[in-house]
Amino acid sequence: MILLVSAVFPPEPVVSATIAHDLAVTLSDDVTVRVLRPKPTRPYGFSFDCLRMEYKKFEHVILPSYTCARSGLFGRMRESYSFGRYVARYIREHRDKIAVVYLNAWPLLAQYLIVRAAKHCALPSIVHVQDIYPESLSTKIPVFCKFIHRLLMPLDIYILKNATRVIAVSENMKLNFIRTRGILEEKIALIQNWQDEADFIKYHYQKKDLLYGQASKKPFTFMYLGNIGPVAGVDFLIKSFAQANLSDARLVIAGSGSMKEECQRIAEGCKDTPILFWDVPAGKVPEIQDRADVMLLPVKRGAAMSSIPSKLVAYLYSKKPVIACVDQQSDSARAIEQARCGWVVPPEEMGELVAIFRLVSDLKKAELEEKGMKGYQYATNNFSKKHNLKKIVEMILQAANNQGISANWAD
Structure with a gap:
């Protein structure tokens, strides 16, 4: 046995x-x-x-x-x-x-x-x-x-x-x-x-038949999907997004965890900043991530040095570019740079993240899709x-x- x-x-x-x-x-x-x-x-x-x-x-x-x-x-x-x-x-x-x-x-x-x-x-x-x-x-x-x-x-x-x-x-x-x-x-x-790539491949194949897979006007969406815990740095994301003061853009925090209530309180204090909290039903990760333009990977300083967070792999399989706030020497930073699928900024450096928020929100859709596809190919070869x-x-x-x-x- x-x-x-x-x-x-x-x-x-x-x-x-x-x-x-x-x-x-x-x-x-x-x-x-x-x-x-x-x-x-x-x-x-x-x-x-x-x-x-x-x-x-x-x-x-x-x-x-x-x-x-x-x-x-x-x-x-x-x-x-x-x-x-x-x-x-x-x-x-x-x-x-x-x-x-x-x-x-x-x-x-x-x-x-x-x-x-x-x-x-x-x-x-x-x-x-x-x-x-x-x-x-x-x-x-x-x-x-x-x-x-x-x-x-x-x-x-x-x-x-x-x-x-x-x-x-x-x-x-x-x-x-x-x-x-x-x-x-x-x-x-x-x-x-x-990650089981089959779930994402199946979703991409069926995407055209889904209602919100069709073209529709929505704000530019930055999304974090994963556990909202003490190491994730979601509170830092919320404060930085509010500081960026973007027009026609929103931040979506999808998931649950021990820091969710605290993050909701921080978001409530960011008046006139569109910050949404979504639940993630089992099996719905590909569908929910498809509603993002860019995925976010914040990790407290030092916490990303020993492993690649599983959420990063899911992000890549969703064909989305990634903004990562991680240590430059981490495996996550190395993967994103090798794949050329996003941007890496130091953890807890609000000025740099705010600048990236503003830069990325002005990029053309074709450039974002190209980075997303590079990430998908990298994930297929490595994860x-x-x-x-x-x-x-x-x-x-x-x-x-x-x-x-x-x-x-x-x-």
């Missing part, structure tokens, strides 16, 4: 959940798969009451662990510890049935407890890392960052050194692990997160589900084969 541990899973509309589901479905063609996950809570403010899913190809277990959807250091640490403790207990109780443990779990406590349990049970473990901890905490709690760094770094080193394989989602992340944790390069697999899913599946099956399970991967 492949034990697939995921901190998020459908119906949660986040990319890590989709990745875990893709893995479970594909692996179950060859071997028995059992998914362990907590009850759905992400993103904060999203309603799951009317969403029910059936999982027919694999076993699905919801653990009764503590959850904390609202951002907060101690609540999130308790959530991580609780989930890790339940998973570790499950591993110990079912060790004879498990061939390999794949985990995309909350950092760092859950990861530590799960890897330690797998090690004690002589089971191979594959850790899928989405962000670098404890470094990323410095953007959330800068006052105590040095103390927390010294406290938590040994945990991360233990996790990475005792896992059988480590999946890094960006080049910067891989280099960081080698340089600061002493992890052997051959132990780390660089595999980008993916495809087809290629990146196969890499992880092969890694998991190889670990299973080493444990004595026979499984073949077919193209």
